[in-house]
Amino acid sequence: MASYGYQPNPAPQPQSSYSAQNNLNFYQSSYPQQPVSGHSTPFQAAYGAGTQSNAYGASGTANYGFGAFPAQAGASGQMGTGQSGLRTGWLAAFGTEGYEGEPPLLEELGVNFGHIQMKTLTVLNPVARIDQNIMDDADLAGPFLFCALFGTFLLLSGKLWFGYVCGLAALGAFSLNFIFSMMSPPLSQDEMNAAQSQHYGGSSHLSSTLTLGRSSSVLGYCLLPLVFASLLGVLLPLDSLIGYIVVSLAIAWCTYSSSAMFCVVGRMTNMRGLVAYPLALFYVGFGIMAIFSSRGTGRIDAMKAVT
Amino acid sequence: MPQFGGFMNDPTAQMGLQMGQSAMKVGQEYVEQNFNRYINVSALKHYFNVSNRYVLSKTLLVLFPWRHRPWSRSQTNTASPSHNGSTTTQFLPPREDVNSPDMYIPLMAFITYVLLTTLIAGLNGKFEPQLLGMTFSNASVVIILELLVLWLGRYFLNISSESQIYDLVAYSGYKFVGVIVTIAVAAIVNRGKGTGGWVGWTVFAYTFMANAFFLVGEKSQKYPIQSTIARGQRSRRTQFLFVYSYVVQFAFMWWLTALNFTSGVPVVAGGKGIKGRWGR
Numbered sequence: 199m200a201s202y203g204y205q206p207n208p209a210p211q212p213q214s215s216y217s218a219q220n221n222l223n224f225y226q227s228s229y230p231q232q233p234v235s236g237h238s239t240p241f242q243a244a245y246g247a248g249t250q251s252n253a254y255g256a257s258g259t260a261n262y263g264f265g266a267f268p269a270q271a272g273a274s275g276q277m278g279t280g281q282s283g284l285r286t287g288w289l290a291a292f293g294t295e296g297y298e299g300e301p302p303l304l305e306e307l308g309v310n311f312g313h314i315q316m317k318t319l320t321v322l323n324p325v326a327r328i329d330q331n332i333m334d335d336a337d338l339a340g341p342f343l344f345c346a347l348f349g350t351f352l353l354l355s356g357k358l359w360f361g362y363v364c365g366l367a368a369l370g371a372f373s374l375n376f377i378f379s380m381m382s383p384p385l386s387q388d389e390m391n392a393a394q395s396q397h398y399g400g401s402s403h404l405s406s407t408l409t410l411g412r413s414s415s416v417l418g419y420c421l422l423p424l425v426f427a428s429l430l431g432v433l434l435p436l437d438s439l440i441g442y443i444v445v446s447l448a449i450a451w452c453t454y455s456s457s458a459m460f461c462v463v464g465r466m467t468n469m470r471g472l473v474a475y476p477l478a479l480f481y482v483g484f485g486i487m488a489i490f491s492s493r494g495t496g497r498i499d500a501m502k503a504v505t
Numbered sequence: 506m507p508q509f510g511g512f513m514n515d516p517t518a519q520m521g522l523q524m525g526q527s528a529m530k531v532g533q534e535y536v537e538q539n540f541n542r543y544i545n546v547s548a549l550k551h552y553f554n555v556s557n558r559y560v561l562s563k564t565l566l567v568l569f570p571w572r573h574r575p576w577s578r579s580q581t582n583t584a585s586p587s588h589n590g591s592t593t594t595q596f597l598p599p600r601e602d603v604n605s606p607d608m609y610i611p612l613m614a615f616i617t618y619v620l621l622t623t624l625i626a627g628l629n630g631k632f633e634p635q636l637l638g639m640t641f642s643n644a645s646v647v648i649i650l651e652l653l654v655l656w657l658g659r660y661f662l663n664i665s666s667e668s669q670i671y672d673l674v675a676y677s678g679y680k681f682v683g684v685i686v687t688i689a690v691a692a693i694v695n696r697g698k699g700t701g702g703w704v705g706w707t708v709f710a711y712t713f714m715a716n717a718f719f720l721v722g723e724k725s726q727k728y729p730i731q732s733t734i735a736r737g738q739r740s741r742r743t744q745f746l747f748v749y750s751y752v753v754q755f756a757f758m759w760w761l762t763a764l765n766f767t768s769g770v771p772v773v774a775g776g777k778g779i780k781g782r783w784g785r
Contacts, residue, residue, distance in 0.1 A: 380553035
């Protein structure tokens with residue numbers, strides 16, 4: 199699972215049974231070779247089958263991609279120039295090829311644009327039906343992008359509030375994950391065992407199907423309507439009545455889509471209102487920052503000047 | 506099969522990797538066990554096991570506790586899995602018993618209070634993101650002080666500890682509901698000029714009385730005043746209960762509502778602001 203960063207791969211067999219039966223390999227590969235032995239990336243599928251040393255070789259390559267091992271490929275001393283598969287010559291030096299069989303960079307980093315697009319469209323479409331496994335590959339690339347966009351639009355409105363956006367997002371993610379873990383029904387025992395075997399030394403689940411990664415991912419994706427509102431705030435002052443209406447609509451949209459996702463992923467479908475209220479509070483925090491970051495109609499500055 | 510460097514296939518390196526993996530695993534388990542020791546996750550889950558109907562009725566109960574009759578929490582006799590044959594009585598979760606304390610409402614009310622004060626300050630033109638943090642810290646101090654008072658009272662009066670610390674935390678959070686109502690009504694009526702004026706004080710007095718009545722009702726169940734206890738101690742307990750519910754809560758609620766931001770810094774009415782102390 200490339201989305202978890204550097205993670206030493208244990209023996210692939212337990213992974214494959216759990217992921218195959220629970221449709222965790224959400225990534226429907228368009229590559230000709232289907233994933234084998236539980237590896238989700240096509241590279242690992244092509245090269246990862248076989249003996250244990252090959253698996254380490256494959257994961258070792260992925261680890262090179264993450265920079266987890268500082269040693270370069272030539273550490274063992276057996277690599278000469280060109281023996282590892284690198285092409286030599288000045289043409290190859292300016293090219294983008296790497297080692298033979300190296301996975302593409304985005305796949306190595308776990309950035310899957312198809313998934314990002316799918317999740318974004320799910321958020322934007324209020325009547326979409328949400329698959330329960332949509333958040334199984336919880337990535338944070340989309341959320342980071344949206345938070346950065348939000349901060350950038352606030353900057354374009356004149357306020358350098360990246361730090362506050364980041365702090366609010368982090369604090370909100372932690373506390374919302376905690377609240378929803380508490381509110382969701384407890385895991386059954388075999389779900390717990392399966393989760394433990396999959397997450398090697400993984401996070402403490404707090405006895406729920408929600409993890410911090412998944413919660414942050416959902417929250418980040420559902421921030422998109424507020425990003426649009428802040429974009430609008432660059433153009434027209436949000437401190438007016440129309441600004442309040444736009445931001446309120448954006449908050450309602452965010453809350454609607456994120457509560458739908460949380461209810462599906464956390465299996466709390468009969469408590470949607472209770473799930474929606476903390477989410478509304480979280481997005482109201484962002485909305486406050488969006489409204490009061492704009493240049494405004496001059497009303498705020500006038501009030502500041504009075505006192 | 507591409508060879509990516511001999512040192513990963515080296516048996517020594519593999520052994521080192523195995524040791525690293527098992528060390529990380531042991532570390533994770535250690536952290537999880539100690540985490541579960543400090544924060545009992547399953548007990549906390551009991552407090553968040555709420556339903557829509559419960560939240561609505563409990564919020565109305567906090568604001569209008571006058572006619573609520575049975576204050577006792579329901580108990581069930583469940584067969585304990587560990588002992589053979591004996592039954593343990595457990596309190597019903599909030600989902601099934603409106604008298605049971607929960608942590609959802611207090612937590613939501615706390616955060617709503619922080620956001621509401623920041624919003625009103627922003628509508629007055631005094632928004633800065635630090636306000637979120639300052640209000641949060643202020644309200645946290647209130648909660649911690651209240652827990653201290655409760656804990657000391659429990660210690661000095663030697664009250665049997667049937668009520669856990671989580672119940673106390675839950676009860677201490679219910680006053681935020683009243684505080685929110687006070688601030689909201691005052692903001693609407695006063696156009697955000699602070700919680701002064703007769704409307705603000707009236708609503709404050711009402712919500713304070715409602716909260717105190719609610720607490721007395723709940724607490725008299727929590728610390729059952731039984732006839733077997735000596736008369737002196739019983740009266741002391743009653744005194745503590747009333748002093749706590751009325752006087753202490755009055756002080757805290759006043760502190761929470763009196764934070765007005767009309768002068769640009771959180772200032773308790775008539776006091777020195779933070780700016781004055783730090784000179785920034």
